[in-house]
Every structure is written in structure tokens, then in C-alpha cells.
Amino acid sequence: RKEVEQDPGPFNVPEGATVAFNCTYSNSASxxxxxxxxxxxxxxxxxxxxxxxGNEDGRFTAQLNRASQYISLLIRDSKLSDSATYLCAxxxxxxxxxxxxxxxxxVIA
Amino acid sequence: xxxxxxxxRYKITETxxxxxxMCHQTWSHxxxxxxxxxxxxxxxLIYYSAxxxxxDKGEVPDxxxxxxSKTENFPLTLESATRSQTSVYFCASSGNVLGxxxxxxxxxxxxxL
Numbered sequence: 001r002k003e004v005e006q007d008p009g010p011f012n013v014p015e016g017a018t019v020a021f022n023c024t025y026s027n028s029a030s031x032x033x034x035x036x037x038x039x040x041x042x043x044x045x046x047x048x049x050x051x052x053x054g055n056e057d058g059r060f061t062a063q064l065n066r067a068s069q070y071i072s073l074l075i076r077d078s079k080l081s082d083s084a085t086y087l088c089a090x091x092x093x094x095x096x097x098x099x100x101x102x103x104x105x106x107v108i109a
Numbered sequence: 110x111x112x113x114x115x116x117x118r119y120k121i122t123e124t125x126x127x128x129x130x131m132c133h134q135t136w137s138h139x140x141x142x143x144x145x146x147x148x149x150x151x152x153x154l155i156y157y158s159a160x161x162x163x164x165d166k167g168e169v170p171d172x173x174x175x176x177x178s179k180t181e182n183f184p185l186t187l188e189s190a191t192r193s194q195t196s197v198y199f200c201a202s203s204g205n206v207l208g209x210x211x212x213x214x215x216x217x218x219x220x221x222l
Contacts (some may be wrong), residue, residue: 006123032208043199043213087152091208096142096167101151 003027004090006100014108017078021103023088024070027082030033032091033071038102045086047073078107112136115200115214123222128187130217132200140203141183142167142211143175145196149202158183159207190221 006023013019025033033050048055050062050071061074069089075082086101113134122128132141143155154167156175161163164175172194174186187194199216201211 034136034210045215046210047210049210068136089211094155094207096140096154097211098154099144099152101149 001091002108003098004100005100006086006088006103007090008101008103010104010106013108015078015080017107018074018076019034019078019105020072020074021070021086021105022070022072023089023090023100023103024068025090026069026099027090027092028066028069028094030069031060031093032089032092032097034097035060035071035073036041036087036089036099038087039084044099047086077103078081080109110137111124112218113200113202113212113214115198115217118215119218121209121220121222122190124191128219130164130185130189130198130219132183132185132214134157134168134183134200134202134214136212137180138202138203138212139180140209140211141177142201142203143144143173143183143185144195144199145169146216147196155185155198160179175217187219190219195219195221 035047036044037047038044054063059076063072069094087102088100089097142157144152158164158177171196203211
């Protein structure tokens with residue numbers, strides 16, 4: 001089993017829709033969790049950290065489920081500009097981040 | 110605030126040549142990383158560094174050499190480039206704790222003919 005796994009998509013959703021992505025991780029000792037956004041031919045950019053209690057930033061909500069070893073990203077009221085690839089990243093204490101391969105989102109007018 | 114920069118942004122070279130990709134950060138971050146990103150593989154860690162003169166191998170270090178004589182610079186050298194090293198290379202940095210969020214440079218697109 002890979003250390004971090006994501007559904008590659010693509011997820012094609014209409015504008016205004018709510019969409020959710022999951023990211024599963026294999027190591028129960030994982031401590032740090034992040035979501036990144038990567039536009040085509042650009043570098044990954046930090047979207048948000050994922051905290052144990054869950055956290056929200058505008059239309060974006062991140063959740064952590066330690067029991068089932070996954071994190072999720074929920075995007076509400078999708079915009080055309082949300083079209084991108086979303087990468088999750090996970091780390092155990094004292095180790096570098098391990099990135100998932102990404103989930104591609106296309107928001108359609 | 111320059112942040113993290115990479116040069117060159119694009120490079121075409123030939124098999125067997127030595128190539129050095131540069132990475133420079135202005136945040137005084139302790140950690141710096143080199144990744145390659147290929148279709149179907151995602152981001153794969155090549156090498157990382159905790160501080161000047163401290164480097165560690167990542168997932169795919171073969172064929173690459175790094176150095177870190179100054180905290181702000183972390184060059185990546187392909188000693189004898191191969192076609193399989195055609196990729197997009199990203200440099201990243203993070204603060205004082207390994208496993209904290211990382212910030213990426215704009216990338217270098219390398220083609221080995």
C-alpha cells in the first residue's frame with residue numbers, strides 16, 4: 001500500500017457545486033497534514049493545513065479522520081478558478097512530507 | 110520578498126552532460142528540498158537538507174548530487190544526465206521543523222536529449 005493515496009479524478013463539476021476529495025495515508029504515526037493546490041505547469045501552493053479538530057477557510061473545509069486514516073477537502077460553491085490539481089501531503093514526526101499524486105478538479109460553467 | 114527562486118527555468122541538455130539546477134531562498138528556512146514531478150508519479154523527493162552541510166537522501170537520489178554550503182542555496186547537480194531525468198524539478202523550503210508545511214519554487218523544466 002502506498003504511503004499516501006488519492007483518487008486521481010478528474011472530478012468534473014458544475015459551477016456552484018460542492019465537491020469533496022479524500023486522501024488516505026498508511027502510517028498511523030502521521031502527524032502533519034496539508035492540502036496543496038497546483039495549477040497546470042505551476043508549482044504546488046499551500047492551500048491549508050489540516051488540524052485534528054477540522055478547519056475552515058472560506059469555501060474550503062479540511063477534516064482529519066485518524067481512525068480511518070484519511071484527510072478530506074470539501075469545496076463549497078465551486079468557482080471556475082478552483083479548477084486545478086489538489087495534492088495532499090502527510091508527514092510523520094521528523095520526516096519530510098510525502099505527497100499524494102493529486103486529484104484533478106475541473107469546474108465547468 | 111523574493112521567497113524561493115530557481116534557475117534556470119528551462120533547460121535542454123544532452124545525455125552525458127553535467128547540469129546544475131540552482132535554488133535560492135530568502136526566508137532563512139532551515140530545510141530545503143528537491144523534488145522531481147513526472148506524470149504518473151507525482152512529486153518524488155530526491156534530496157533534502159536540514160542545514161548548511163547536512164543533506165539526506167530522499168526517495169530517488171540516484172544520479173543526483175547536492176550540496177549546501179550556504180543556508181540560502183541548495184544546488185542540485187546531475188553529474189551525467191540521462192533521458193530518464195527529463196522532468197520538472199521543484200525546490201522547496203520549510204522552517205525549523207521537518208514535516209512542517211513547505212513552500213515551493215517555480216520549478217525548472219529539464220529536457221535531456
